[in-house]
Amino acid sequence: xxxxxxxxxxxxxxxxxxxxxxxxxxxxxxxxxPPAAKPSTLPAEFRAERLPxxxxxxxxxxxxxxxxxxxxxxxxxxxxxxxxxxxxxxxxLGKDGWSQPRAIANRxxxxxxxxxxxxxxxxxxxxxxxxxxHLWYVSVAIGGWAGSALNHSVSTDAGTNWSPARRLSTSxxxxxxxxxxxxxxxxxxxxxxxxxxxxxxxxxxxxxxxSPTGQVVDKVRMGHERASLQPAVVAFDERHAxxxxxxxxxxxGQIQVAGSDDGGQSWPAGPALPxxxxxxxxxxxxxxxxxxxLASNGxxxxxxxxxxxxxxxxxxxxxxxTVESSPDGGAEFSYPALLxxxxxxxxxxxxxxxxxxxxxxxxxxxxxxxxx
Amino acid sequence: xxxVAAYGLLAQALVFGALVTLLPLGxxxxxxxxxxxxAALLAGIAPxxxxxxxxxxxxLLQLAIWQLAGRDSLLPDFRPALGLLVFAxxxxxxxxxxxxxDPYALGYQPWALLAALIPVAAALWxxxxxxxxxxxxxxxxxxxxxxxxxxxxxxxxPLLVLLxxxxxxxxxxETLLARRRAARAH
Numbered sequence: 172x173x174x175x176x177x178x179x180x181x182x183x184x185x186x187x188x189x190x191x192x193x194x195x196x197x198x199x200x201x202x203x204x205p206p207a208a209k210p211s212t213l214p215a216e217f218r219a220e221r222l223p224x225x226x227x228x229x230x231x232x233x234x235x236x237x238x239x240x241x242x243x244x245x246x247x248x249x250x251x252x253x254x255x256x257x258x259x260x261x262x263x264l265g266k267d268g269w270s271q272p273r274a275i276a277n278r279x280x281x282x283x284x285x286x287x288x289x290x291x292x293x294x295x296x297x298x299x300x301x302x303x304x305h306l307w308y309v310s311v312a313i314g315g316w317a318g319s320a321l322n323h324s325v326s327t328d329a330g331t332n333w334s335p336a337r338r339l340s341t342s343x344x345x346x347x348x349x350x351x352x353x354x355x356x357x358x359x360x361x362x363x364x365x366x367x368x369x370x371x372x373x374x375x376x377x378x379x380x381x382s383p384t385g386q387v388v389d390k391v392r393m394g395h396e397r398a399s400l401q402p403a404v405v406a407f408d409e410r411h412a413x414x415x416x417x418x419x420x421x422x423x424g425q426i427q428v429a430g431s432d433d434g435g436q437s438w439p440a441g442p443a444l445p446x447x448x449x450x451x452x453x454x455x456x457x458x459x460x461x462x463x464x465l466a467s468n469g470x471x472x473x474x475x476x477x478x479x480x481x482x483x484x485x486x487x488x489x490x491x492x493t494v495e496s497s498p499d500g501g502a503e504f505s506y507p508a509l510l511x512x513x514x515x516x517x518x519x520x521x522x523x524x525x526x527x528x529x530x531x532x533x534x535x536x537x538x539x540x541x542x543x
Numbered sequence: 544x545x546x547v548a549a550y551g552l553l554a555q556a557l558v559f560g561a562l563v564t565l566l567p568l569g570x571x572x573x574x575x576x577x578x579x580x581x582a583a584l585l586a587g588i589a590p591x592x593x594x595x596x597x598x599x600x601x602x603l604l605q606l607a608i609w610q611l612a613g614r615d616s617l618l619p620d621f622r623p624a625l626g627l628l629v630f631a632x633x634x635x636x637x638x639x640x641x642x643x644x645d646p647y648a649l650g651y652q653p654w655a656l657l658a659a660l661i662p663v664a665a666a667l668w669x670x671x672x673x674x675x676x677x678x679x680x681x682x683x684x685x686x687x688x689x690x691x692x693x694x695x696x697x698x699x700x701p702l703l704v705l706l707x708x709x710x711x712x713x714x715x716x717e718t719l720l721a722r723r724r725a726a727r728a729h
Contacts, residue, residue, distance in 0.1 A: 179676040183664045186680040187657060189687035190694070194653055284545060286552035288587070288594030312594030320597075337545060340692040343638050343647045345701050346597035373640025387692050390648045392640075 195388045200380060200434035201359035202406035208461025211515050211535040219494075219531040221523060225260040225272040228252060231452075232520035232528045233354065234510035235297035235304065237329050241265050242512065244520055245275070245295040245306060246528050252293075253315075259295045259308050261330050264530070275333055281310050281322060284335030288312050293319060296351045298363070304330055307339075307351045307365065317371040319350045323385060339387055341379065347371060352401040352452060353508075355381070359409060362388070364435050366402040366414060374419045376402035378435050394440030399427040403455035405463060410434050413485045415455050415465065418448040426453060426467060428485070446479060446488060456509035456517065458535055464491075466507035466519060471496065476504040476521055480538060491538045494519065494531060504529075550690055551598030554607075556580050556589040558599050558702065561607035561617045576611050592702075600700040601685040605678050615674075617706065621714045623675075624707035631704040634695075650693035653686075657694070 226248035235243045242264040249257030258277040263270045282289040293316060295308040304326040309319035322336040341349035348371035355363040361383035368376050369392075376393035393402060399416035406412040412431045418424025426448045428441035446467065453467040463481040465488065468474075475496035479488040495504045503525055510518040516532055523529040560580030568575045583589040599607075610617035619627065638647040649656050660679065667676040682697040691697040 173673075175673045175677075176671075179673040179680065180664070180668050182680040183668075183676055183683070186683035186687065187660070187664075190653070190683040191657055193687040193689065194657070194694075195651070197652065282590065282594075284548070286545070286548040286590060286593060288591045290594075312591075335545060338548065340696055343693075343695055343700075344635055345595060346696075348639070369640060371639060375640060387651055389651050390645065392643065392645045392648075394643070 195382060195386065197362075197380075197382065197388050198360045200364075200389075200436050201409040202364070202412055202434055203357040203359055204408045205406060205457050206459075209459060211459045213515050213534040213536060215534060215536040215540045216516070217531065217533040217537045219529060220269070222262055222269050222520075222528045222530055223271050224248075224527050225274075226250065226256070226258075228254075228525050229260075229527050230522045230525060231294045231352065231506045232508050232522065233295050233297045234508045234518050234520050235299045235354070236510060236512050237263075237299055237304065238302055239329065240513065241329070242510065242518055242530075243297055243299075243304065243330055244269075244528065244530065245297045245308075246520075246522075247293055247295060247308075248272075252525075253291050255291065257292050259292060259306070263330065269530070273330075275306070275326075275330065276308060276322075276324065276336060278310075281336050285310075285322065285338045287338075294350060294352050296354055296365075298354045300357070300363070302327055305355075305363075306333065308336075309350045312347075316350065318347045320346050321349045321351055321367065337385075339379075341367070341387060341390065342369070344371070349377070349379075350401075352506075353403040353454065356404055356406050356412070358435070364404070366404045368400045368402060368416075370400060370419075374398035374400055376400065376414060376416050376429060376438070378402075378404075378414075378431075378438055380435065391436065391438055393429040393438040395427060395429070396440050396443070397424060397427060401452045402429065403453050405455050405457045407457075407484055411484075413455070413463075414438060415444070415453050415485070417450060417452050418443070419450050424448050424450070426465075444485075444488060449473070452506045454507040454509040454519075456511055458511065458517070459515050460535060462535075464509060464517065464538070466494070466509055466521070468505055473505040474499065474502040476507060478538065494521070495523075495529070547598070547690060548593075551593045552584070552589050554599045554604045555592040555596070556583040557611065558603060558607045559583040559588055559592060561610040564610055565617060573613070580611075596702050597700065598691075598696065600703055601682040601690070601697045602678055603700055603703040603706075605681055606703075618710050619707055621710060624710035627699070627704060627707040628711055631699065631707070634699075635701075635704075647693065647695055650695035653694040657683075 229248040232246040258274040260272040261275045262272045293309040298305040355365040363381045365379040378391040380389035398419035401417045402414040414429040416427040425443040429438040447470040451468040465479040476494045478491040507521045519531045563579035609615040686697045
């Protein structure tokens with residue numbers, strides 16, 4: 172009888188104990204409830220301007236408000252979508268307007284910090300948590316966007332310096348096909364729930380539960396009747412949340428719906444909204460009044476960016492405003508991102524003709540008004 | 544220094560070196576392994592493998608080290624390879640979107656997975672597969688050390704499945720050729 176005959180099971184027992192000790196112990200998931208609804212007192216107001224150009228082609232903006240009140244924007248830009256020179260760009264809106272954009276991640280920096288080949292970069296997502304400014308963005312080593320992996324970086328000085336990117340483990344097949352587009356929700360345990368999506372072989376939304384230290388501790392597949400992407404999520408209380416998703420076909424579709432009534436532990440599909448969606452990204456925001464604001468391209472496709480309001484937690488929707496439209500066939504006003512700043516104003520950033528990013532700032536009163 | 548990323552890079556370099564030693568190199572085998580591992584790190588092969596395949600599992604890394612040390616083959620035997628292929632087909636299929644259940648998610652809070660490994664370990668011990676049990680134990684230790692956020696990633700990876708596919712495919716072709724030779728002999 173060899174030593175290995177007994178050494179192997181002994182080592183296994185020790186290893187099993189060590190693995191069990193290390194396995195994360197997490198509370199039952201719960202959302203941080205939003206603040207109580209109260210009517211906005213701000214007068215009707217609307218302003219819009221294009222951000223300074225970073226490169227020939229720009230897409231997929233994300234917004235966040237820093238602790239000092241400034242609005243931060245990140246997007247990807249380069250000679251064209253998917254080109255090797257595409258970088259993640261960052262700008263701040265202060266008292267003097269938007270700052271000149273600055274590249275905060277590119278292929279080289281991402282490859283250098285993840286020790287792996289990177290072919291192209293895409294969708295960034297910003298989120299502020301105290302003095303931390305989170306940045307998630309996707310990178311691809313081979314193939315199209317379905318081969319994306321998710322990277323995470325943090326800045327503690329308002330976006331001046333960023334930690335080396337760290338790749339999240341989200342998929343068993345070469346860690347590919349997890350993309351982010353919309354901001355996370357805070358969870359009651361101090362962690363975050365990050366809406367992501369998968370598009371290799373199947374297309375569906377996913378919910379990544381992150382611990383307060385940023386470790387992935389759970390992943391939940393969102394129910395779907397049709398191929399759906401890019402979930403935009405709002406929470407109503409500790410247990411209930413709504414996700415609206417881009418319809419990825421086939422053919423012309425409608426905004427897809429998933430919901431959770433158990434703090435994000437499950438996301439069954441709901442009936443699609445009666446709002447057309449031609450495979451384009453949507454943004455969702457809970458307003459100070461408690462109503463929901465949806466930004467999306469409507470029946471005209473990406474040549475028209477529209478806003479809808481819901482006063483009953485997303486069950487019914489009323490068209491509110493058309494932010495921008497053009498009869499020009501090549502026009503594209505897409506990939507909206509919404510943010511509620513602490514002064515009660517609503518910020519919208521979107522891709523403007525693929526040439527740049529446009530930012531609009533407005534109030535709830537403007538949404539309800541009938542003046543242009 | 545991102546230790547998890549560094550693990551992925553160095554492990555892919557070793558796996559590449561082990562793959563090179565599968566070639567019929569005769570007495571040059573050890574030198575070729577060293578040269579291939581070094582070249583993988585210096586010539587961008589390891590970052591490319593890391594980018595395309597992600598970090599290798601500890602199972603694959605241990606098989607690679609065993610192969611580099613000349614103690615055993617990187618390639619699994621036919622029956623384990625076939626079993627791995629069948630399991631991987633179901634696992635990757637469901638994890639990538641076929642059906643409502645994502646088994647990969649079980650690896651983030653892997654209590655059920657750890658419990659399921661107990662009868663697997665007992666079966667390996669009963670069948671006197673001490674080496675496989677040692678490999679499984681080291682996989683668990685690597686997870687415990689924080690190298691992997693998901694326990695599945697410590698146990699298996701696509702490159703390991705490709706090697707299993709190679710073994711099964713090779714065996715299938717050899718069997719087919721043997722049958723044809725036998726048929727001609729008649």
